[in-house]
Amino acid sequence: MSEDRSTxxxxxxxxxxxxxxxPGRRISELLMxxxxxxxxxxxTAETDPSDVDVxxxxxxxxxxxxxxxxxxxxxxxxxxxxxxxxTYGDDRAYCLATSALADSNGEDGWCxxxxxxxxxxxxxxxxxxxxxFDDSRPACRTVNLLEAGLPxxxxxxxxxxxWDVAATADGAVWSEVPKPRRQEEAVFRASADGTFLxxxxxxxxxxxxxxxxxxxxRDPQGPGDPARLMRWTPDHTLEVAYESASTGNAFLGExxxxxxxxxLSSYGEEGDESVWAAVD
Amino acid sequence: xRARTTIALAxxxxxTGCNGTVDGARPAPSGGAIDEPSVVEPTTDLLDWxxxxxxxxxxxxxxDWQGS
Numbered sequence: 001m002s003e004d005r006s007t008x009x010x011x012x013x014x015x016x017x018x019x020x021x022x023p024g025r026r027i028s029e030l031l032m033x034x035x036x037x038x039x040x041x042x043x044t045a046e047t048d049p050s051d052v053d054v055x056x057x058x059x060x061x062x063x064x065x066x067x068x069x070x071x072x073x074x075x076x077x078x079x080x081x082x083x084x085x086x087t088y089g090d091d092r093a094y095c096l097a098t099s100a101l102a103d104s105n106g107e108d109g110w111c112x113x114x115x116x117x118x119x120x121x122x123x124x125x126x127x128x129x130x131x132x133f134d135d136s137r138p139a140c141r142t143v144n145l146l147e148a149g150l151p152x153x154x155x156x157x158x159x160x161x162x163w164d165v166a167a168t169a170d171g172a173v174w175s176e177v178p179k180p181r182r183q184e185e186a187v188f189r190a191s192a193d194g195t196f197l198x199x200x201x202x203x204x205x206x207x208x209x210x211x212x213x214x215x216x217x218r219d220p221q222g223p224g225d226p227a228r229l230m231r232w233t234p235d236h237t238l239e240v241a242y243e244s245a246s247t248g249n250a251f252l253g254e255x256x257x258x259x260x261x262x263x264l265s266s267y268g269e270e271g272d273e274s275v276w277a278a279v280d
Numbered sequence: 281x282r283a284r285t286t287i288a289l290a291x292x293x294x295x296t297g298c299n300g301t302v303d304g305a306r307p308a309p310s311g312g313a314i315d316e317p318s319v320v321e322p323t324t325d326l327l328d329w330x331x332x333x334x335x336x337x338x339x340x341x342x343x344d345w346q347g348s
Contacts, residue, residue: 008347009347010346010347011346011347011348032340032341032347033342034342057344156317192309193309195310195318196311196312197312197317197319198319200319200320235307236308236309237320239325240323240325241326243326256339257340258340261342262327263332264329265335272334272335273332274333275329275330275331275332276329276339277330278327280327
């Protein structure tokens with residue numbers, strides 16, 4: 001999308017279209033899977049429901065989202081043709097809606113109890129991850145995977161300090177923020193077949209399922225250290241999938257994934273770059 | 281008897297891919313207990329990154345399309 005979030009371009013082999021946010025709106029989300037693109041146009045006053053365009057990448061056909069009316073903003077996730085997004089239910093309850101894009105079929109799902117909410121949705125073939133939180137100060141955060149449409153807290157995280165979560169074939173990857181005043185610094189952990197692994201430091205809010213793996217960003221850990229993209233594989237290995245040319249004062253943008261392809265922006269004194277790679 | 285053993289060994293090697301695991305099977309995790317997770321040391325295995333130009337806003341790319 002453009003720097004000012006006023007337009008989004010969706011380009012395929014045969015089709016290209018530009019979607020404008022429209023007056024009083026900005027593009028808050030651009031999601032893609034193998035077959036679909038979803039463009040979310042949020043009210044800049046963050047009061048009116050978001051408008052959503054759905055593009056069938058096979059035909060280039062553009063349509064409006066079919067399903068419960070979206071809330072303004074919030075966390076969205078797309079896997080295959082299934083879209084997960086926030087909506088409001090009875091008595092302004094904050095609820096999770098799903099839409100099966102191919103079937104033009106949407107429905108309400110679980111609603112957060114009063115004075116609680118949810119965010120940080122992730123979606124893959126292995127499941128849907130979600131962070132729930134309450135209104136205490138600081139908020140008590142719990143990470144969950146959806147089971148039969150309901151969030152179930154995963155085993156492993158320290159109570160109230162988790163942030164990211166993504167499902168894997170035999171468990172989950174999650175993050176914890178050990179120091180409340182250093183919100184961006186997290187430690188990542190994984191569960192696998194009922195055992196638990198420490199994946200080391202990472203950047204809060206960067207966990208991303210893509211292809212067969214879960215990725216997260218690790219900022220430089222020292223002056224001579226590059227920024228890295230870490231990969232937790234189905235073989236239970238932790239791999240450095242990307243290293244920045246810059247060291248020390250270097251950082252990576254939040255990675256994105258579409259149809260098993262990662263896109264990543266890297267910033268530092270050796271130069272900025274945007275790169276993409278297919279995940280094997 | 282020796283020929284039968286040789287065939288069985290060859291079959292076993294083919295199935296395991298010479299590394300002791302049945303093809304398609306995932307290695308067992310070497311994790312620890314919930315309060316004592318095993319520390320995993322990373323190895324470097326960079327993806328085959330392609331240049332996508334200068335960073336500009338949010339970009340998403342797939343095999344046959346891109347969004348920006």
